[in-house]
Amino acid sequence: MTNKKIESVILPSRGSDKTFDITITNDIVTSVTPSTTQHPCPTLLLPTLCHPHLHLDKAYLLTSNNPAYAHLAPKTGSFSEALATTAQAKSLYTEEDLYLRGAQLLSTTYAQGAATARTFVEVDATTGTLPLTVARRLKHDFAHLVEVQIVAFAQEPLFSGQDAEDNLRVLEEVLESEAAADISVLGTTPYVESDRSSSLRNIRWAIQTAMDKRLHLDFHLDYTLSLQTDEVGNPYGPLTMAVTGILRDDDCWTRLNPGRTVVLGHATQFSQLPPHWMDMVARAIEGLPVHFVGLPTSDLFMMGRDDAHPKPRGTLPVVDMIRTHGINCCVGVNNVGNAFTPYGTGDLLGLACWGVGLYQAGAERDAEVLYGCVSWRARRAIGLATEQDEKEGEEMEVWEGMRWRGGLVVENRAVVEVPGREGEEGIRVPARQRRSVRDVVWDPPDVGLRRVVR
Ligand SMILES: [Zn+2]
Structure with missing residues (x-):
């Protein structure tokens, strides 16, 4: 039995202010529950x-x-x-x-x-x-x-x-x-x-x-x-x-x-x-x-x-x-x-x-x-639609019992750090957070912030 957990993710179909923990067992989503702790920089879970x-x-x-x-x-x-x-x-x-x-x-x-x-x-x-x-x-x-x-x-x-x-x-x-x-x-x-x-x-x-x-x-x-x-x-x-x-x-x-x-x-x-x-x-x-x-x-x-x-x-x-x-x-x-x-x-x-x-x-x-x-x-x-893809209007939804065919996790950094003046510490700027599909399409994240979860 293989178990996978994806924690503190925003599911865009459920709003950008809530996060969820997802468990996948043997390629079936076995639970989608609201996160018990709020992560300061939650990730976004999107279809691949x-x-x-x-x-x-x-x-x-x-x-x-x-x-x-x-x-x-x-x-x-x-x-x-x-x-x-x-x-x-x-x-x-x-x-x-x-x-x-x-x-x-x-x-x-x-x-x-x-x-x-x-x-x-x-x-x-x-x-x-x-x-x-x-x-x-x-x-x-x-x-x-x-x-x-x-x-x-x-x-x-x-x-x-x-x-x-x-x-x-x-x-x-x-x-x-x-x-x-x-x-x-x-x-x-x-x-x-x-x-x-x-x-x-x-x-x-x-x-x-x-x-x-x-x-x-x-x-x-x-x-x-x-x-x-x-x-x-x-x-x-x-x-x-x-x-x-x-x-x-x-x-x-x-x-x-x-x-x-x-x-x-x-x-x-x-x-x-x-x-x-x-x-x-x-x-x-x-x-x-x-x-x-x-x-x-x-x-x-x-x-x-x-x-x-x-x-x-x-x-x-x-x-x-x-x-x-x-x-x-x-x-x-x-x-x-x-x-x-x-x-x-x-x-x-x-x-x-x-x-x-x-x-x-x-x-x-x-x-x-x-x-x-x-x-x-x-x-x-191209004829490779998943169970999720076929649900018109709910393609980004994740539900218990669905077959897991992978997802794209978009991470958020906490800060962006740039060099300070000579002899001084770097400047730390709170990073903008991507919390919705709009944020990802309008301003695609660096490749380093993307991760396919199979
Ligand atoms: Zn061509």
């Missing part, structure tokens, strides 16, 4: 963070200072350059380097407070299966810290261009191989296909294959800011509508692949379309397990480059989509330290914090939506 969208194999290509990639530093910072240099980097991967960068990413992720992560691992004619082999090792080696979900991911075209046939063959072989035991998601990138009909073939193939293999599905989709047009200039609808149409056909997805979700990533196009499109999306996905993931750090870096003025900052308006349209959304980090997103630490709380300004979501209740976007909403999207 979750990465819904994280590229494992190409993390830190620019920031690992590996000399093998030194010549690939961005010259223009353009999207096409990022695609080209990252493709080049793939041919230089070694097992040791992939493992090191992957381990650096997962250990950072854990230290930042995440306990679950959907990781994209590229499988194609250039990179072969090496990144997948390494991802499986990482999944195993970090299993006690982070639940790593592996996406067999086609970043490259499958139905257009000279390598299409080989890319498709390698991916299909992987899904038939023993490695499939560690793959729970299929991911593709319809926007990289050279024409509309190839994008649609990509989508149809991916949906059919995911259903055949009982996999979750994850598309990088509609990654532009305007509608695409045919040869005489007539606009096509967003590919999102094509996806939902196929999923709905004869109820095939819910009938043949129950319990599996479909995630649409980027979808920046919707940020620039008239609002009625969002109503159409809400209707199109009704009853389907479709979730959107906004990837704002990449989107803002990459989109709107062709517009001289004003420069649109196109990314999915996730808070509005959740609030106004009831659409399932979350946000993710996407890339860390590579040409697609050279900046940032990959911290999900940093991302939630950024969301306050980005989505102009400054109300206290918005902070809870933003926290949900990097926690329970993300877990729901």
Whole structure:
């Protein structure tokens, strides 16, 4: 029998002025009782963070200072350059380097407070299966810290261009191989296909294959800011509508692949379309397990480059989509330290914090939506929702009898000490205390103040 005690914690759902002692026995919460003594600096207990969208194999290509990639530093910072240099980097991967960068990413992720992560691992004619082999090792080696979900991911075209046939063959072989035991998601990138009909073939193939293999599905989709047009200039609808149409056909997805979700990533196009499109999306996905993931750090870096003025900052308006349209959304980090997103630490709380300004979501209740976007909403999207996550409106609650799936403890320091004048003692300033979700989203705590309790 294993026993765990978490003492003097604030449970945000029960107010920030009370603290509780929690006992967990054999992964079941056996008691939640008001603390008998008041701690001067109580900690805060929150649901753990979750990465819904994280590229494992190409993390830190620019920031690992590996000399093998030194010549690939961005010259223009353009999207096409990022695609080209990252493709080049793939041919230089070694097992040791992939493992090191992957381990650096997962250990950072854990230290930042995440306990679950959907990781994209590229499988194609250039990179072969090496990144997948390494991802499986990482999944195993970090299993006690982070639940790593592996996406067999086609970043490259499958139905257009000279390598299409080989890319498709390698991916299909992987899904038939023993490695499939560690793959729970299929991911593709319809926007990289050279024409509309190839994008649609990509989508149809991916949906059919995911259903055949009982996999979750994850598309990088509609990654532009305007509608695409045919040869005489007539606009096509967003590919999102094509996806939902196929999923709905004869109820095939819910009938043949129950319990599996479909995630649409980027979808920046919707940020620039008239609002009625969002109503159409809400209707199109009704009853389907479709979730959107906004990837704002990449989107803002990459989109709107062709517009001289004003420069649109196109990314999915996730808070509005959740609030106004009831659409399932979350946000993710996407890339860390590579040409697609050279900046940032990959911290999900940093991302939630950024969301306050980005989505102009400054109300206290918005902070809870933003926290949900990097926690329970993300877990729901990737199909790893806990009993707690499923309780709409009570996702932060802890109750007796519930299965314990881990929590994020945010500690409070008593004082901040800074140096005094020469020969004098240091200055001790009472530290501000974080006592609510709002405090954590508006002003994320240092990583050293966060601790995942498994
Ligand atoms: Zn991505």
